[in-house]
Structure formats: structure tokens, C-alpha cells
Amino acid sequence: xxxLFLPIVMVFAGLAACNDxxxxxxxxxARPDGTFASMKSGSFVEQNGTGSKGMVELGNDSGxxxxxxxxxxxxxxxxxxxxxxxxxxxxxxxxxxxxxxxDLRLIGVVNxxxxxxxxxxxxxxxxxxxxxxxxxxxxxxxxxAAIN
Amino acid sequence: xxxxxxxxxxxxxxxxxxxxxxxxxxxTYFAKLAASYFQSSDYYNLNGEEMTTSVFRQxxxxxxxxxxxxxxxxxxxxxxxxxxxGFETTNTVYGIGDLKVEFKYQLFKxxxxxxxxxxxxxxxxxxxxxxxxxxxxxxxNLPTGDGEFNVWTTLAGSASFHPIPAYATISVAxxxxxxxxxxxxxxxxxxxxxxxxxxxxxxxINATIRAQESLGKPSGVTDFLRGxxxxxxxxxxxxxxxxxxxxxxxxxxxxxxxxxFIRKNIYSSPTFSLGxxxxxx
Numbered sequence: 001x002x003x004l005f006l007p008i009v010m011v012f013a014g015l016a017a018c019n020d021x022x023x024x025x026x027x028x029x030a031r032p033d034g035t036f037a038s039m040k041s042g043s044f045v046e047q048n049g050t051g052s053k054g055m056v057e058l059g060n061d062s063g064x065x066x067x068x069x070x071x072x073x074x075x076x077x078x079x080x081x082x083x084x085x086x087x088x089x090x091x092x093x094x095x096x097x098x099x100x101x102x103d104l105r106l107i108g109v110v111n112x113x114x115x116x117x118x119x120x121x122x123x124x125x126x127x128x129x130x131x132x133x134x135x136x137x138x139x140x141x142x143x144x145a146a147i148n
Numbered sequence: 149x150x151x152x153x154x155x156x157x158x159x160x161x162x163x164x165x166x167x168x169x170x171x172x173x174x175x176t177y178f179a180k181l182a183a184s185y186f187q188s189s190d191y192y193n194l195n196g197e198e199m200t201t202s203v204f205r206q207x208x209x210x211x212x213x214x215x216x217x218x219x220x221x222x223x224x225x226x227x228x229x230x231x232x233x234g235f236e237t238t239n240t241v242y243g244i245g246d247l248k249v250e251f252k253y254q255l256f257k258x259x260x261x262x263x264x265x266x267x268x269x270x271x272x273x274x275x276x277x278x279x280x281x282x283x284x285x286x287x288x289n290l291p292t293g294d295g296e297f298n299v300w301t302t303l304a305g306s307a308s309f310h311p312i313p314a315y316a317t318i319s320v321a322x323x324x325x326x327x328x329x330x331x332x333x334x335x336x337x338x339x340x341x342x343x344x345x346x347x348x349x350x351x352x353i354n355a356t357i358r359a360q361e362s363l364g365k366p367s368g369v370t371d372f373l374r375g376x377x378x379x380x381x382x383x384x385x386x387x388x389x390x391x392x393x394x395x396x397x398x399x400x401x402x403x404x405x406x407x408x409f410i411r412k413n414i415y416s417s418p419t420f421s422l423g424x425x426x427x428x429x
Contacts (some may be wrong), residue, residue, distance in 0.1 A: 049193040079375070080289040081277060109285050137235045138191075138201040138286040141201050 031117050034062025036069060044133065044146040045091075050077040052143030056131050060122060066120035068107060068131070075113040076142050078134055082109040084136050085118065086126035093146040104132075167319040167340065169260030169306035172216030180212045182398070182423030185275055186195070189266070191413035192411040194366065194377050199287035199330075203236040204415055208245065224264075228272070233290035234371070238280055243292035260306040268298045274328070294374040295328040303402045313346035325376075333376045334362040339408070356364075356384045359408035379412040380404050388425075 040125040046052040054074030060066050068085075076083055085107040086093065094103045103127060107118045133142040187205040192198050209230040215223050227246025236415070250266035274292020280286040304319035319340045325333035337360070346355035359381045366377055386400035400423075404416040 048199055049195050051199070081287045082285070084283060084286050106283075109283075135288070136283050136286045137237050137278070138204075139201060139237065140201050 006125060011122055032061030032067050032069075033065070035060050035065055036067060036117075038069075038146040042131070042141045042147040044074070044145045045132075046075070046143045047143050050133075050142040052076040056145045056147060058120075058147055066123040067126075068118040068120060070110070070114075070116045072115040074110075074115070076110070078113065081137070083142050084109050084112045084134045086132045086134055088130045088132045088144075089127050090133070091130050091146065093132055093134050093141055102147055107131075150425050158365075159275075167302050167304040167321070168315075168342075169254070169262045169265065171220050171254035171262060172214055174216045174219050176216045176428050178212075178214040178425060178427045180398070180425035181425050182210050182212065182421050184208045184210070184419060184421040186415075186417065186419045188417030190416045192416060196379075196406075196410045196412050198411075201235075205232075205234055205236070206226055207232045207239070210245075220254040222252045222254075222424045224248075224252060224266070226266075227252070228273050229290070231272070231292040231400040233292065234278055235288070237282070238278035238288060238290075240261045241273075241276040241278045241290050241292075243276050245272040246293040246320045247271045248300075250300075258309075262302075262304050264304070265299065265301045266302070268297070270295050271296055289373075294333075296326045296333055297334070297376070298323055298325045300324075304349070309320050313349070315344050317342045328374055333338045333374070334364045334366065336360055336362050336375075336378070345349070350389065352388045354384075354386045356382075356386075357407075358384075361409045362412070375413070378415045379409040380414050380416070381407040383407075394426050394428060396425050396427070398425060 036059055038057040040059070041055060041057040044052045044054050044056060044122070052075070055071035056074070057069045059069070060070065068087075087105040087107060088094070089103040095101055096103065105124065107120075110116065110133075129146060129148065131145045131147060134143070135142055163234050165382060169358060185207055185284055187203055189201050189203045191201050198252065208228055211225070211229055213225045213228045217223055226248040230242065230244050232240050232242045234240030246268050248266050248268040250264050252262050252264035254260065254262045270293050274291050274293050274295030275289055276291045277287040278290050280288070300321055300323050302319055302321040303420040306315060306317040317340075321338040321340070322381060323336040323338070325335055327333065338358060342354060342356040344352055361379045362377045380403050382404050384400055384402040386398065388396050388398035390396040400421045404414065404427050413429040
């Protein structure tokens with residue numbers, strides 16, 4: 001048995017030594033890798049008394065992946081759930097589902113204030129000039145930001 | 149989003165706050181089960197600005213009971229046993245509401261003037277999320293309770309016009325509100341005037357005007373169903389008919405306007421209710 005234990009101990013010892021030498025890097029693909037460089041930016045304009053505010057930026061990380069970033073000063077009325085984020089060709093929410101909503105692109109939902117990133121795959125088309133905060137349940141806008 | 153919750157609470161409050169200066173005689177009681185229906189797409193935000201949203205619907209079943217502990221002390225129970233909330237764009241969520249227990253004391257033996265204290269307990273679902281039908285990642289919180297402990301205090305005076313079968317009641321009420329999470333709700337004040345008349349010795353009809361305003365400034369943005377910052381002027385017409393010994397049916401419709409206080413943080417549309425009650429006088 002002593003002969004069996006020894007190789008096992010050596011293998012574990014070897015693995016431990018390898019782990020000590022290696023530095024494991026975990027990449028969160030939902031966040032920019034490296035530096036985020038802003039290409040367009042704007043600030044939210046409140047609508048319907050919802051308290052929407054804060055900076056929004058569209059830019060790329062070090063790997064060239066595009067992200068939409070909400071600033072640490074972002075806030076809106078999240079008291080009753082989530083708010084949906086869209087890119088839009090204007091400040092107005094012009095839905096046209098029969099034709100695939102050509103003036104809108106669904107980005108995601110927010111449920112908290114503060115900084116957050118939305119990974120843009122594929123990258124946003126140049127025609128989108130605004131970010132809209134939309135409450136789909138009540139069908140009303142919470143705010144918009146012109147990005148340029 | 150912040151608007152929804154209010155209307156539900158409003159339906160209940162309007163039904164429960166039917167104050168009067170009279171107390172019940174000892175060992176007499178009144179028990180009522182009522183259903184209310186409300187739907188609206190006209191929302192008035194915290195600034196009093198009207199906007200059109202998708203249709204919000206609310207139904208509630210409320211048990212309301214009074215019991216005379218003594219000739220001058222009445223206890224009142226207001227129990228929303230089932231409430232439902234939903235937008236046309238979401239599923240409907242269900243839950244019980246906030247339980248209110250009221251103690252009303254007639255201040256003078258021969259004069260119908262009363263004071264009541266009514267603590268309301270957060271027994272309802274303080275968070276109740278409905279899911280958007282077209283975008284399942286989006287949800288909206290439609291609680292059936294406001295999530296806070298609050299206390300209504302009401303002073304009411306009534307007059308009978310006997311032998312004319314008519315009465316009138318005037319009341320003023322204050323709602324001491326506490327907190328939901330980290331938000332301190334604003335206190336509220338309500339004024340009410342109600343008159344009633346018995347037609348052909350058969351049907352009681354009544355009309356009410358009620359005005360509510362919130363006091364102070366908001367400490368944060370909340371949803372409409374929790375009622376922070378709510379203001380309105382409401383008018384109602386109602387009738388009740390005794391169809392069997394002690395058993396009656398009643399109906400009431402409420403409407404809202406800006407006559408005394410402008411509408412804020414509220415869905416505005418007629419509210420209908422239908423009830424059955426039994427009374428031992």
C-alpha cells in the first residue's frame with residue numbers, strides 16, 4: 001500500500017505545484033475585455049416622471065467587441081420591475097413588428113441602477129441614434145438618450 | 149410602471165372608509181361581501197400629467213364586517229380576501245390584500261360624532277411580479293399589498309333628518325404611513341361628505357364626494373400601487389335594497405376628477421362594485 005500512496009501523493013503534490021505557478025484569468029464575456037473606448041455618448045432625458053437620468057455610451061473594448069455602457073449615475077423608476085432597453089432611429093418608440101421593427105433593436109432589460117454593460121453582437125448599425133428606456137407592460141417611455 | 153398599485157388600494161380604501169358618526173349598538177353586527185371591478189388606461193403621474201398606457205385591470209373581493217362591542221365602541225374588519233392585478237400586456241397575478249382592523253368610538257352618547265383608529269397590516273403580497281406576454285424577460289411588480297404598516301385616524305359627524313328618511317355625514321381622516329424598504333411614504337389626508345335618502349321606503353341611495361391629498365415631498369420614486377403621492381377627488385353614487393329579512397344587495401360606482409385635489413399617481417376610470425350584506429340591528 002505504501003507503494004501505491006506514494007505516486008498518488010506525488011501526483012497531487014505535482015498538481016499543487018502547477019497550480020501555484022499558474023495564474024488563472026477568468027474573462028467575463030458580458031463585460032469589456034481590457035479598456036472600454038467610448039465612440040458615442042449621450043445622457044438620458046426623463047419621461048413621464050420616472051426619474052430617468054445618467055450617461056450612456058456606445059464603444060469598443062480592447063478586443064474590438066462593441067458594448068453599450070450605462071454610467072454609474074444611471075437611474076430610472078425600477079420600483080415595479082424591469083425596464084427594457086432599445087436602440088432606436090429616433091427618440092420615439094416606433095414599433096413595427098409586421099416588418100421586423102426596422103427602427104428598433106432590443107438590447108436587454110435593466111433591473112437596477114448604476115453602471116452596466118450590454119454586449120452588442122452584432123455591432124449596432126449606424127442608423128441607430130438613440131437609446132430608449134421602455135416599459136413594455138404599460139407601453140410608455142421612461143426616457144431616451146441621443147447618442148452622438 | 150409606478151402607477152399600477154394604487155388603483156387596487158384605492159378600490160379597497162373607498163369601500164372601507166365609509167365612515168359615520170354613529171356606532172353600532174352592543175352585540176349587533178353588519179357583514180358584507182363585495183366584488184369590485186376596475187380597468188383603465190388613463191394614468192395620472194406624480195406631476196398630475198395624464199398619459200395613456202396599456203389597459204390595467206383590477207378585481208377584488210372584500211369582506212367587511214362591523215360588530216358593536218358596546219353601545220359606543222364598534223370594531224370593524226376590512227379583509228381583502230382576493231385581489232387580482234394585470235395589464236393587457238401581462239399575465240394576471242393574484243393575492244390577498246392588507247388587513248385593516250378599526251376601532252370606532254362614539255364620543256357623545258346622544259350625538260353622532262365618532263373617532264376611529266384603524267391600523268392596517270401588510271398582510272398582502274408586497275411583491276407580485278407579472279410577466280410581459282411578448283417579452284418574457286420583462287416583468288412588472290403588481291403587489292396586492294403596499295408592504296407597509298399604516299394607521300388611519302378618522303373624525304366623523306353625522307346627522308339624521310328624521311322623520312325624513314335621510315342622513316348626512318362629514319369626515320376628515322389622516323393616514324400615518326411608514327416605510328416600504330428604504331422609502332418613507334408620505335402621510336395622507338382625506339375629506340369626505342356623504343348624503344343618503346331612502347326612496348319609497350324601499351331603496352337607500354347615497355352620494356359621496358371624497359378628496360385625498362398626500363402631505364410633504366416624496367423621498368423616492370415608487371410604483372403606483374403602493375399609493376405614495378396619490379391624490380384625487382372622487383364622487384360616487386350607490387344604492388342598496390333589502391330583499392329578505394336583514395339581507396340586502398348593494399351597488400356602488402366611483403368616478404374621479406380634479407375638482408378639489410387634482411389626480412396624481414392614479415389610474416382614473418369608473419370603479420364598479422356589487423355586494424351582499426347582512427345586518428342585525
